[in-house]
Amino acid sequence: MMVILIVGIFGNINIIMATVRKKHLKTKIHLMICTMSVMNTISICFEVISAIRMFLHIESMPRSSCFKFIWVYLVVFVSELIVGFAVALDRLVAVLYPMSYDKVSSYASIPRILFISFLVGAGPVIASVFYLDDEVLPVCNPPIVFPWEVYTYWNALIIIISLAILVTYTVVLRGMHRLEKVQINLRQLRITRILKLSVLTLACTKFSAVVITMVIPFVFSEPLRDMIATFCVLAVSIEYGINYWLLLIRKDDTYRRAFLEQLGYRKVAPKEAWVNESQVRQQSGATKTDERLG
Numbered sequence: 001m002m003v004i005l006i007v008g009i010f011g012n013i014n015i016i017m018a019t020v021r022k023k024h025l026k027t028k029i030h031l032m033i034c035t036m037s038v039m040n041t042i043s044i045c046f047e048v049i050s051a052i053r054m055f056l057h058i059e060s061m062p063r064s065s066c067f068k069f070i071w072v073y074l075v076v077f078v079s080e081l082i083v084g085f086a087v088a089l090d091r092l093v094a095v096l097y098p099m100s101y102d103k104v105s106s107y108a109s110i111p112r113i114l115f116i117s118f119l120v121g122a123g124p125v126i127a128s129v130f131y132l133d134d135e136v137l138p139v140c141n142p143p144i145v146f147p148w149e150v151y152t153y154w155n156a157l158i159i160i161i162s163l164a165i166l167v168t169y170t171v172v173l174r175g176m177h178r179l180e181k182v183q184i185n186l187r188q189l190r191i192t193r194i195l196k197l198s199v200l201t202l203a204c205t206k207f208s209a210v211v212i213t214m215v216i217p218f219v220f221s222e223p224l225r226d227m228i229a230t231f232c233v234l235a236v237s238i239e240y241g242i243n244y245w246l247l248l249i250r251k252d253d254t255y256r257r258a259f260l261e262q263l264g265y266r267k268v269a270p271k272e273a274w275v276n277e278s279q280v281r282q283q284s285g286a287t288k289t290d291e292r293l294g
Contacts, residue, residue, distance in 0.1 A: 008241020
């Protein structure tokens with residue numbers, strides 16, 4: 001598990017560095033992906049500490065102490081999902097309503113999205129303060145750190161946001177299929193294809209982890225329950241670092257070129273192997289309006 005977390009930190013730092021270095025990654029949609037990478041890095045740091053405690057066999061902790069230790073993680077856990085939902089809505093408007101994209105994009109600015117995401121993420125944390133007790137938890141991780149009065153609400157919140165992302169992207173993908181047939185709005189379609197796996201993986205992983213965590217206490221015995229819960233944590237940990245690899249393996253240079261340059265690969269790659277961004281736009285038939293979008 002520690003190897004997975006370290007690889008995740010490596011990947012997220014690469015996304016952040018690429019966004020800082022490359023001008024074409026400073027658009028709103030790519031800055032939101034960078035924001036998710038920052039949140040992923042914060043989450044991984046908490047999971048690394050949790051893994052170390054498990055390795056040292058000191059993972060148990062009173063709920064009140066655990067809560068004070070990971071409350072930032074709890075806020076970020078929800079906030080990342082909200083940003084992921086904002087990415088899905090951004091793609092919905094960009095693909096299906098391109099003429100309204102500039103207006104909607106200016107209203108839904110990144111600072112406003114972050115404010116809403118942290119406000120929603122902080123709600124369950126603030127509510128939990130009034131119900132904390134000193135019950136000893138077998139492991140200090142969400143969602144078991146929440147008191148029962150907030151536990152159900154927090155799980156429902158994660159499920160609702162995850163389902164909203166999945167439904168939104170289902171609509172986007174259906175719209176993409178229709179537009180690809182008539183060769184309209186190609187640049188936005190290309191950006192959406194690049195990001196779809198990252199956002200869908202985020203929603204599916206957290207949705208599955210929360211649902212399984214809710215169900216297993218009523219279905220399985222304690223030894224099997226702990227093992228399944230561990231695998232849920234492992235799945236979420238993989239999700240924290242998988243964005244980099246999903247973007248790297250795509251046959252598209254939007255991110256991959258920047259990643260390989262940061263690894264020093266461009267020094268040995270033939271010059272013609274790198275596709276110029278303007279050439280991609282010309283080949284895709286993107287208009288000046290498309291370039292302004294996204």
